Amino acid sequence: MKSSLSRRDFLKGCLGAAGLTIACSLTPSGYRLLSAAEMEKGAFKPNVWCAITPDNLVTIAIPNAEMGQGVRTALSMIVADELEADWSQIRVKQAPAADQFKSPLLGGQITVGSASVRGFYEPLRKAGAAGRVMLVKAAAQTWKVPEEECEASKGVVRHRKSNRTMAYGKLCDKAAQLPVPQDPPLKKESEFRYLGKPMPRLDIPEKVAGTAVFGLDVIVEDLHYAVIARPPAYGAKLLSYDGKGAEQIEGVRKVVQVPMGIAVCANSIEAALKGRDALKVSWDKGVLPDMDNSYIENALREELNKPGASVVNTGDAKKAISEAHKKVEAAYFVPSVAHATMEPMNCTAHVANDHCDVWAPVQAQTAAQAIGSKISGFPREKVNVYTTFLGCGFGRRAKPDFVVEAVSISKALGKPVKVVWTREEDIKYDQFRAPASHRVEAGLDVQGRLVGWSHKLASPSILKDIAPAAVKDGIDFYCLWGLADAPNSPMWNNRIQYEIPNLSIEFVLSPLPVPVAPWRSVQNGPNAFVIESFIDELAHAAGKDPLEFRLQSLKNNMRARRVLEVAAEKAGWGKPIPKGEGRGIAQHACMGTYVAQVAEISVDKHNGAIKVHRIVAAVDCGPVVNPDPLIAQVEGAIIMSLGTALKEEVRFAAGRVASANFDDYKLMRMSDVPEIEVHIVKSREKIGGIGEPGVPPAAPAVANACFNATGARIRRLPLTPMTVLEAMKSA
């Protein structure tokens, strides 16, 4: 496969080549810029690289996984702008897994939390600016003129008086001898050449040509294919298996038992699949053979009667609500939904004699390397992780169970192995967006102002597999995002935005065996559905317009107010709408970004079907790097959220997953997609993320529009035609 570089080759490539290489090293007090010479000393662990080489190219290392969010382009734009490089000089290299490439924000090399651009924005600007200063200085020294008479522009330094020019490629070796300035001057916003302008994505041409290499496209010499017969039910134990039938299939090489099941290894996918069909395996019934959808829902609703862990306790919510002029209470439920990435889970690994190679569409490089090391027995630096393009990520690929499988099977087989999940396995063995039940109570004073809010939710733990130590005192903050921030995590800003003088939030950790994981925006999505639906209920109880009620409860929250006002204005909030149609609004902040959306829908009163006609979104994410992919991300997030609002729910039966493929797990299709308008609100606030924050407001905006159209308040996702019809009957 192309551009496969080991970590060592990569470092050597950047360091050993002539030219100017700039990196950043994170220190407890921030970061430091360094040159290649300093890096070789090994005193610092640099984490971001850009190299200007005599061939006049600027190569930028991309530590993050490209999954369509445009991270390669965005990070390149940040460097190129401050460096004053010409866009045609820019090349990107996918960085290998190494400590050097860990995220300054997250502490690991991982692409989650909409954190790539907001994590690397400042250090990359500084790195680019340092390069520009050094190149200008090198030119001034060459010409023996004052630096002030020289300027850098589009890959060339020019001496204004004499109009002499030199390309970066000619200057880079000399520049590399100069000290790296620690605080180079950054450009003013008005001087930006690329930042804030729509730049074509660097990954698109190969994706259009069909040559982009995803995980499933990895081919290495002597490659074997493996598929796994997995436990059909949660916690099911293997009783017996007989691999003879499988081994008789032409092309099947070996049947091996691995911790996750029985792997059939063959010289082709089709032989491996046939082999698995011929396998005789028997399993017991698993840990909860009665578990189906109603079991899960009842169990989670039941959990709310148990004492919860106190997460937030400001003022006295109980007292405030009991003494309030008006009291409103409601129970909500959100079911499990699947990631359903277009590219099913897969991984290729080779445990060789003295090292281990892993080729994976993975969001978590640091974790993949650690897994490779643990299973192969080689130290981490002997484990090379090559990140391919990802056919969607959404958080699923941050839990690299597929890496465990590929490395385990390669070790057992002694050959390079590609583990392939069929779509059915991808859905059945997904780790879902966590199902949750909520009970919310709130009080309003005589003027209809929010005086107290008491919120209790129950869900299985998301963090228990990812970071078990982070689950403390029965609290899992991933389950709480949207309601409350973890302590010392101000960057996330995933807390409830409303100004509530008396607020209580309690959490009950459910032991249900449904595996759960982060799913685009993590629990901001489902929690925003509850918060924003309930705020709508309160507005109604207070006799106020839903927009007005929100603004009244967000008096000092200028960013939330602004996105609400922009979305409302652009959508024509308050204008009359035809009978049978409805308009709903919702706002939410997460990953440092504020989003409001207005949904316009109609409801078929005969069959209960909701048709979403239009979504108008307003986004404040602080400085904008690349506006076109930004809009695409918000559009995509809205569509994914509409899937959860209207269609998606994983089916369980007999302690196992009953959903299997796209014919029974329905996703949004072309004709379901409304008109979408995304308005970027100009902002100079701290930069926020963009991959996820578009998700949370869409589902509640639709549910609120449904209430507006029908008078039926639906407190459970998804709003299927049958749910809507039933709610309309009792409304």
Add this chain to the structure above:
Amino acid sequence: MIALKVNGKVFQVDASPDTPLLWVLRDRLLLMGTKYGCGVGACGACTVHVDGKAIRSCTVTLGEVRRNRITTIEGLPGNHPVKQAWIKEQVPQCGYCAPGVMMQVAALIAEAKKPDPEKVIAAMDDVLCRCGSYPRIKKGIRTAIEIARKEGRRV
């Protein structure tokens, strides 16, 4: 050995006739642009042209298409209006579904004497894009038809 005509070339394929065309294209001919998404013809990621028609390569076997002309994304010319439009409108996100989507659009445009963007869009309900690039796919379809019209050629 089975002879298979793909992208204007004849390949000798050493695979059983019941092998899905998808695996033949990908793992035998290394034409990796055609993607596996569902294996049951429900997502469209594996769409190729068989005698010009958009077909799900996961649901036909090697034996069934041995006498047909097959075109994959790699065989669609680089200046094809759909490829041009997909770049101009920056359609793909993760890009995994893109080849299948583009092949379906290319077939629909080629089949119509006078392609109507709205009719093409209405015929795209059987392909999935989990990233939700649908608004861009719509733009891409309109632009591709416009490019084809301007170039005055049948695609």
